[in-house]
Amino acid sequence: MNANLVVTGLTQKFGGLTALNDVNMEVRFGEIVGVIGPNGAGKTTLFNIITGVYQPTAGTIMLNEKKINGLKKYEITRLGFARTFQNIRLFKQMSVLDNVMMGMCCRSKASIFDNLFNTPKKRREEKLQEQKALEILETMGLLDYKYDSPASLPYGEQRRLEIARAMATDATILLLDEPAAGMNEQETADLLITVSKLRDSGYTIILIEHDMKFVMNVCDRLYVLNHGELICAGTPGEVKTNPDVINAYLGKEEEE
Amino acid sequence: MKSINFLKKAWTGVIEFIAMHQIPIMIILIIIVTAFPFLTTNKYFLRISTLCLINIVLGLALNLVQGYMGQMSFATVAFFGIGAYAGALSVMRLGLPSLAAMVFGMVTAAGFGFLIALPTLKLKGYYLSIVTMGFCEIIRIVEMNWQELTRGSLGIMNIPSVTIFGNKLKSGRANYIIALIILVIVTILIKNLVNSNFGLSLKSIRDDDSAAETMGINIVHIKRVNFIISAAICGFVGAFYAQYVTFIHPSSFTSAVSQEYIVMIIFGGLGSIPGTFLGCIILTVLPELMRGLLQYRLLIYGALMVIMMNFMPGGLLGNLDLKLIRKKILDRRKKTERKGGGGE
Amino acid sequence: GCGEKKEETSSGDAGTSEGTEAAGNAEGTVKIALYGPLTGNNAQYGLTYQATLNALCEKVNSEGGINGRNVEVVVYDDKNDPKEALNVANLIVSDPEVVAVIGSQTSSPTLAAAPVFEEAGIPMITPQASHVDITPTGDHIFSISCLATFEGGVIAQRMIADGYKKVAAIYANDDYGLNIIERWKTDVTEAGLEIVDVEEYISGQTSDFTPLLSKIKEAGAEAVYIVPSYADTAMICTQMGQLDMDIQKYACSMCYTDAFLEAAGEASEGTKVCNFIYPETTDETFIALKKLLNEKTDMENIDVYATNSHDAFMLLVDAMKEVGTDGDAIVKWLSNVKDWPGACGPITFDETRHPEKQLFWFQVEDGAFTYIGQ
Amino acid sequence: MSILSVKDLKVRYGGIQALRGISLDVNEGEIITLIGANGAGKSTLMNSIMGLVPKAAGKITFKGEDITKKETRKIVKSGVILAPEARHIFPGFTVKDNLMLGGYFGSTSENEKELETVFTLFPILKERIHQMGGTLSGGEQQMLAIGRAMMAKPKVLMLDEPSLGLAPLIITDIFKLFGRIREMGVTIILVEQNARMALKTADRCYVIESGRIVTEDTAENLLRSDTVVKAYLG
Amino acid sequence: MFLQQIVNGLTIGSTYALVAIGYSLVFGVLRLINFANGAEYMLGAYFIYVLMMRFGASAPLAVPLAVITLGAVGYVVDFVGLRRLRKKNAPRMSALISTLGVGTFIENAIQIWVGTETKAFPNFLNFGKITIGKTIISGTQIFIFITCILLMLAVSFVVYKTKIGKSMLAVSQDQMCAKLMGIDVSLVITLTFVAAAMLACISGVLVGSYYQNIDTNMSFIVGMKTFAAAVLGGVGSLPGAVLGGLIVGLAESIGASYISAGYRDAIAFAILIIVLLVKPSGIFGKNNVDKM
């Protein structure tokens, strides 16, 4: 199988600080890949580079053998990437439904004139969009909140809404930054099911998470970063027993 | 306490009623405002109501930038002025017919909008505000100084009135109707726009622009298009305004006047079309009602502004989204129906 | 010409309003509207108008009014803003009882509003606005002030007579300044003087003139004509002092006021100022007006704002005493007045519906104006 | 002796009733934990103790003194400190400035000393000492928020989801730390999604559901209780 | 002449700078444009005018009295216009309109109280002149420039080096969190308003005495230009505000003499726009990193 997303020699420096150093990585179609590592290891930075927030100091990112770094943020999204944010960033003055529908705007075929004159084409498109948005909300279990303001949602639901919004962009690759943070064990378990379902419906998923139970159960492969260096890559089983990883990240006293 | 609660309930009731019957209410309103000039012969009433209509159009255009895109802009009046001058000059020097002059005003203003949007919309927040303020001042100073074209501070006088099919429409009544037609069209266009994908993109830029861009929105493009649409609307009414008042002067197009529009739409409620209507009408009519107070007028006006903001910080109808309310109510009804149906 | 183009509705309006007035108001008061800046940056002038007219109105009424009918002055504020002036004008014409209008102070609000009165057939007299384009609006529009260009010519003559060779000017590019400077330039150049520098600025938003003055100084002018109103002129004088500029200054009639002396202080010494009023005049109208205003208001020295508004008001009163309150009749009467005794000299409207007047020259000496000739 | 007690506290956000009459007592020197589903009202409870949200009804006392209506700053001064949900560090201040502000009422020399303790706990913060708070990684920000709360030398330390976004190794560390802090006589109120961890550290626990306390017991008992295990421990 | 223009430009520039510091201060703490600032500046000058010209007070008495009174006005502005809004967590726009309302109120109150005609202002800063070559520098100009720099240094010291300054900066970033640190947020904000009003008063007085003239026009124009100056330097940065003020002053003075006097303000604004296009956050403004 061909690798879908290939990251080679990625380096990111902030002044004197090297947040990422020569990181190589491959993600294949339909996989769930986890990125783990201690705090400040550079995981979020990796996401930021992939989605075009930062321009890397060195290295390339290829999607289907096409270089994507250097593109603008919105161009990358239109290639099929979508992400969630570690610090939740929902649109606070828009309803939950609008937050999701907003994700579809980048795929809209309606021109500005269609929008101004409310042409049948635009109305048709909007109807489809709304239907799809409601479906996505339903999958994420947020349908009851659809007209609420996202700020009034509990933290965990806000995280789900972020995923819903990302899905709405019609992405094929989802980048989830700590999707389970702030969720209790029950909710994490639900999320696990949701994420697996997403994979089954064809999404490729890259996720960052500190909840090891979640990561080990859902990911096909893991990359471990430490101080910006890739220290280990492999299946959850391999990673779990890697002494470097245990030393730097997991800790020895795994009780459960 | 109880009475406040009661008021609140009554208020939500009214809003819900309006939300549910938008179309009939609109029709009734349009009939009333269309009939208005035929019920009065008072020129002053006509003048003020025509001004209200023009102000609402400008308020709506500004709201597009400030309410939906979240950028305080002082450029509204600059574009209005550009439209007015372009319209007046094109009628007087090029001999364009009225409607063509309005289109010319619109295109000119949109052109300027494009020019300043090109580099400046990368700026955010107050940085954009000050640039638009500077732009407004520069335009006014050009209007003042380019005497060969604009007659500077002498103003342009004797601008021919609006002509339709060769008939000069000098009466207040005819101008009122034209202004009303412009307003209705602009309102429909803006309503369409903000309720579309474009509107969603705008609102998301307002709430969090980097997140919006990460969700695939070309924010520079959207902002620019929006800015230009707003400028075009201002230019169009500007050209109409020139032909309506027949005398234009740079002092009508200062950033201080822009500030008045900013106040109007914040007063009415940012990001709300009915709010803009209300804010613009109240703040156009109120100073007129207070004429009798002479020099105390502005003093009281200032005090009212503070009091109003203290008690209704979001403006009269801030972020009131009738479409959303309607959807909510329909949704609620559906649910209760379903429950009721299950019971049987 | 304009009268024929009038639309049905508006001429209908005018007809009905006059009809009701004639029928229902025969014994009632006669309303004269005054509009001008009562707030904003020029409010002091509007307030002077208001005070003068109120005093006069009281006097006229106590002397029996207009053929037994009382006069009432209704006041409107235009903030010196053309847009507001238009609102106010429409408000005034929609009051059927208003017979005539006095207003406004500067040219742009006057220009903006004049067509409205012309169309409604209401006579309007502007006490101050001097722009050439105002009275051509229509035959209902009169001005008490000389054309702005007139003063430019007078000052040019004075400079020529005083024998200066290199002259400069500084003016605000408002309606007044623009009008006046052209005339001055032509006259001065025709007489063979060299104009070394002419500086313009935007009025109302400039308080720092040093860049302009430094340029004038550098250009080596011997005399400078300072066109703007007293406040700016005072500031210009002060700043000339700070820049050690020892040049003869000429100022316009608006500077003939104590406020100018006070504001400019020492820096005003030597400035030559022209004025329409000669304070030691024996003119009866002027003395009577001064007495009245000294009694009724807190004005001590009366200025052109008081005299001109007096003239406008009393002209209207006299007209109405003779021909009644019909607009066209008043216009006809006004057009025919000859040497009507105004507070600064007799008034006769020429074909431009402006009067001709005489200017007197003064020089500031020891903080006071000294008469130096006509 | 109860150091902090809450009586019948009610809080409303517009139409939403977030707290429907909460009562609890915290004894000096114990660790209590609040568990409950998302949106149960845990953060609201902490925020209202701090005087950040207006209360509809109820009474809060600290050391016998009524602090229901007190300003936040006075509550902080008397020694009740909150490390809020979602970190809320100052993005435009350096790590050091953030920490120094935590010791707002302390003298500079005291703060310098305290700083060292925080740095031994979170060495990475020392490496980032001159970095702007806003550019820190999520976990680093969380450490900063905890460290900053400790700088104030609290008598009652309230932590709203302190383990959010922290690596497993650090989580075990901070829970150990809580034990140590308690030894120093500090009372701790802990809100955690990681309920198992929290219960293991805590003395007592309140379970909150939709703005009401439904269960109150010792942590040990709850760890054994079927319903709680089922609902919150998965 | 060029040097003369520089001197002139620096002088007006310093007066802009003084007001701009006030803007930056309030903006730095509240992220709010205080539209009442221009009115406070005007009120300061008029207050001195009334004290000295109507009541015959001497300058050493009148100036401190005016500065203190303006401090009180700043307090009232905050109390009347903003305190309630703060409690309600109202959007920033409404606070802005509220300050605009207060500003309108003050300006019109002055017009009613003192009248709109230009007033002669006592020249109590008359320190003579120095002539260097063809360039004349008056003592007043030097005084204004030095006062401006000193005040900037003093305010910068307070903001960047003291605890109260730290509190101000904390409040500017996150009010809720500032409260949790134990900062008296309301007090900090009030103090900021008081300080800004006092600064505005000082510059109003200096400007009045420099031109020996005050009028009711002074607030809007200066408000606009100093707002521009503050943004040019980078809003929230005090040295930036001063630099911005000086640049606007110089641009005006040099633009007026070498390009066109009619276009002088246009030139100042054009420079502002160009600078912002090159450096979107102003000269000393920090580029906020938006970490995702």
Ligand SMILES: Nc1ncnc2c1ncn2[C@@H]1O[C@H](COP(=O)(O)OP(=O)(O)OP(=O)(O)O)[C@@H](O)[C@H]1O
């Ligand atoms: N814009 C920036 N400027 C300076 N330093 C930065 C910037 N962004 C990130 N860093 C630093 O780079 C390092 C990596 O940050 P990153 O956010 O990628 O960590 P992370 O792996 O996501 O950690 P966590 O699990 O805590 O979220 C951190 O030490 C952070 O302080």
Ligand SMILES: Nc1ncnc2c1ncn2[C@@H]1O[C@H](COP(=O)(O)OP(=O)(O)OP(=O)(O)O)[C@@H](O)[C@H]1O
């Ligand atoms: N600012 C707010 N405006 C409106 N509703 C709010 C606000 N903050 C919280 N709520 C509502 O109050 C209730 C309690 O919220 P709170 O944040 O206290 O819950 P929590 O127990 O801390 O949940 P979480 O585990 O998600 O942090 C929720 O229903 C939430 O939707």
Ligand SMILES: [Mg+2]
């Ligand atoms: Mg991270």
Ligand SMILES: [Mg+2]
């Ligand atoms: Mg919470």
